[in-house]
Amino acid sequence: MKRIPSTLLPLLSPDPVLFWAYVLPFLYWAYLILTTNFVMVFDSDGYYYLGHLFYDGQWRQYFQNGPSREPLYPLMIAASMCIGKWAGISYTYPLKIFSFGFLAAAMILIQQALKILKANRWVQAAGILYTGFSPILINSALCMYSEIATFPWLIAVAILSTHFLDSLKPAQFRNLFPAIGLGLCLLGFTFDKGMGEILTPLFLSWLFFYGWRHSDLKIFPFLRQSKSKIFLVLFVFYMPLFFFKSLNYAFNGHFVLTNRAEMTLYGPLTQRAQRPLTTDNLLTHLLTVPISYPLCSSFFPDEKCSPWYASPDETFANLNSQLDAQKLSLTQRKIFIDQSILHALFSHPVRQLVYLLEEGLKMFFWETSQGSFVAYPSWLENLFNIPVIVILMSLGAGCFCICGFLTACALLKNRLILITVVLTSLLIILFGFINIISRYAIIAGPLMVLLNTSCLSVLTNKLFGPSSNKSNVSST
Numbered sequence: 001m002k003r004i005p006s007t008l009l010p011l012l013s014p015d016p017v018l019f020w021a022y023v024l025p026f027l028y029w030a031y032l033i034l035t036t037n038f039v040m041v042f043d044s045d046g047y048y049y050l051g052h053l054f055y056d057g058q059w060r061q062y063f064q065n066g067p068s069r070e071p072l073y074p075l076m077i078a079a080s081m082c083i084g085k086w087a088g089i090s091y092t093y094p095l096k097i098f099s100f101g102f103l104a105a106a107m108i109l110i111q112q113a114l115k116i117l118k119a120n121r122w123v124q125a126a127g128i129l130y131t132g133f134s135p136i137l138i139n140s141a142l143c144m145y146s147e148i149a150t151f152p153w154l155i156a157v158a159i160l161s162t163h164f165l166d167s168l169k170p171a172q173f174r175n176l177f178p179a180i181g182l183g184l185c186l187l188g189f190t191f192d193k194g195m196g197e198i199l200t201p202l203f204l205s206w207l208f209f210y211g212w213r214h215s216d217l218k219i220f221p222f223l224r225q226s227k228s229k230i231f232l233v234l235f236v237f238y239m240p241l242f243f244f245k246s247l248n249y250a251f252n253g254h255f256v257l258t259n260r261a262e263m264t265l266y267g268p269l270t271q272r273a274q275r276p277l278t279t280d281n282l283l284t285h286l287l288t289v290p291i292s293y294p295l296c297s298s299f300f301p302d303e304k305c306s307p308w309y310a311s312p313d314e315t316f317a318n319l320n321s322q323l324d325a326q327k328l329s330l331t332q333r334k335i336f337i338d339q340s341i342l343h344a345l346f347s348h349p350v351r352q353l354v355y356l357l358e359e360g361l362k363m364f365f366w367e368t369s370q371g372s373f374v375a376y377p378s379w380l381e382n383l384f385n386i387p388v389i390v391i392l393m394s395l396g397a398g399c400f401c402i403c404g405f406l407t408a409c410a411l412l413k414n415r416l417i418l419i420t421v422v423l424t425s426l427l428i429i430l431f432g433f434i435n436i437i438s439r440y441a442i443i444a445g446p447l448m449v450l451l452n453t454s455c456l457s458v459l460t461n462k463l464f465g466p467s468s469n470k471s472n473v474s475s476t
Contacts, residue, residue: 021128021129025133039374051078052077068259079094099149100141111127136393146193154189197257241257253330270315277351277354285355290436291368308435360436366438407455420454427443427447
């Protein structure tokens with residue numbers, strides 16, 4: 001008999017540890033798809049409305065009424081509505097399946113990254129199982145909010161960046177896939193979270209600089225050798241982004257991706273500029289970590305904690321009311337708002353820097369057992385509300401992520417870990433400018449799972465030796 005190709009062996013004879021590491025979460029997800037319901041409130045109503053516009057073919061109205069939210073998640077809702085109509089079922093089932101598809105992609109990519117690090121199968125299984133059973137990551141797949149669609153992109157960026165750096169070598173210079181894939185993954189993240197429009201140039205600048213520093217070439221010879229690859233990444237990312245922003249400009253006069261930047265920046269920065277660096281302000285701000293537990297009010301009166309929970313929507317709405325009374329034009333309003341943001345940021349730079357560091361620290365506390373905007377079966381609701389579980393899944397997991405991040409910083413000789421640390425750090429810094437809530441913090445969750453399991457992999461490899469991950473199955 002012919003020998004079975006080696007590429008098919010993992011499919012025909014899967015490792016039982018990894019096989020069950022995938023199957024168990026998939027079974028749990030199938031149960032949740034059938035037994036949970038969306039709770040439509042706040043931003044989910046807006047996402048539903050935009051999805052319905054695409055579903056009805058009213059894409060012009062999406063732009064005419066804009067700038068609106070980023071397009072990726074509304075398009076996913078519209079696709080779910082089309083599938084639901086074709087299959088004669090509620091659109092919520094296809095939408096939850098799509099969402100779990102993003103989570104499954106994150107699981108697979110985390111395992112692939114661990115294989116690159118030569119992690120043994122038990123460490124790979126740990127990364128898969130934690131991602132597949134994380135209460136807050138699962139919650140994000142079961143509510144109508146866009147954070148779930150961010151999960152695989154940055155993991156893929158970390159992996160593709162290592163291949164991109166390799167492709168800059170003369171021996172692999174004809175390999176264009178890493179450059180195209182890197183640009184597309186950064187674009188996918190940006191079309192779901194506009195923060196990617198700032199993260200991408202920062203990350204690519206660092207990546208190109210890192211590639212030059214490790215090329216043994218001077219800057220101009222390096223640029224001459226790598227210009228086509230660098231141009232390809234930038235073209236793949238910026239050309240669709242430019243086209244989308246041009247549509248906004250054509251239909252509503254705003255050359256932007258989304259309309260959320262001014263609102264999310266004005267409120268938090270203005271609020272911090274008005275709070276001196278006192279002990280009470282520092283502690284109350286730090287204790288407003290998004291862990292679904294009243295940590296701040298357990299130590300301080302509510303009146304000292306509540307200002308840090310102020311909604312940027314309300315603060316921005318109050319500003320708009322004042323500007324409406326002054327009857328300013330759209331151009332004058334934008335100039336005034338931009339000047340207000342810059343004044344809040346630079347009038348008290350030390351104050352803003354300290355609060356930025358404290359706010360960024362909250363990104364580590366992304367895990368919690370108490371998700372939002374999902375109606376669970378009663379036994380799961382009771383389980384998720386047990387105080388011990390709430391504390392362990394919030395404070396415990398947060399402290400573990402901080403330790404994992406610091407350990408990863410000590411292991412920066414590994415290129416994949418270094419790239420993951422850079423991406424995580426950029427997320428922490430950029431989101432530190434706004435008020436971090438659980439929805440925002442979970443965007444860093446898959447990256448931190450990868451960092452923690454990467455550190456575990458390096459430590460186990462030092463103790464027990466690297467895993468070859470080769471199949472022992474033979475056939476005739």
